[in-house]
Amino acid sequence: MEGTRHSVGMAVLSAFAARLGVADRWRGDKHVSGEVIVSEVHTGVVLLRPRLLMNINGVSVAKAAAKYQIKPEDIVLVHDELDKPLGKISIKRGGSARGHNGVRSCIDCLQTDVMPRLRVGIGRPAGKTSVERHVLGRFASEEKKVLDSVLVQSVDLLLSELFLLDSQKESPSSPAGGRNAASSRKEKKCSASLAADSAAQS
Numbered sequence: 001m002e003g004t005r006h007s008v009g010m011a012v013l014s015a016f017a018a019r020l021g022v023a024d025r026w027r028g029d030k031h032v033s034g035e036v037i038v039s040e041v042h043t044g045v046v047l048l049r050p051r052l053l054m055n056i057n058g059v060s061v062a063k064a065a066a067k068y069q070i071k072p073e074d075i076v077l078v079h080d081e082l083d084k085p086l087g088k089i090s091i092k093r094g095g096s097a098r099g100h101n102g103v104r105s106c107i108d109c110l111q112t113d114v115m116p117r118l119r120v121g122i123g124r125p126a127g128k129t130s131v132e133r134h135v136l137g138r139f140a141s142e143e144k145k146v147l148d149s150v151l152v153q154s155v156d157l158l159l160s161e162l163f164l165l166d167s168q169k170e171s172p173s174s175p176a177g178g179r180n181a182a183s184s185r186k187e188k189k190c191s192a193s194l195a196a197d198s199a200a201q202s
Helices: 005-020 058-067 101-110 131-136 141-170
Strands: 027-029 034-039 045-050 075-081 089-093 116-121 193-197
Touching (some): 005 045, 005 075, 005 116, 005 131, 034 058, 045 058, 058 101, 075 101, 075 141
Parallel strands (some): 045 193
Antiparallel strands (some): 034 045
């Protein structure tokens, strides 16, 4: 559900698309079960918003990776993080899903856990509020003020991460084939980077 804490990854990708000037370029793609932007502004970047339930959204990410020939290590997952308070973001380089079902689905479908993740804090519920109710709830007015700043910082960090991935592809130590000229996050007979929301619909 868009506009909830659980869909903060979607909000980050929307803000990212706006920063690139391609916010009106989202197109549904039934072959990847999601909405996609292939950016010509930031060459080699593909944005994906899965349209599957969170627990199976790895299917969408894997389909997109196959279609655009993007390696798992060039996929950046963007997702909400309960264990970080609202206002805190970080990059996690591979490893376990840490209880996030959307990330777990991506790991299962891609058969690897090497994907870097942009973790966007939403904090844990206060009092007796259940986790489910908390993540599916909308941000309060005061939280929305913080969220605006979080989106700006998240886009900055995502751009830095994609720049880092590009640098690694172009370095002498890059595997044969390296990065050619392509579309990111899913390569099109070339190396690319995919930025995808791993929370998707709940």
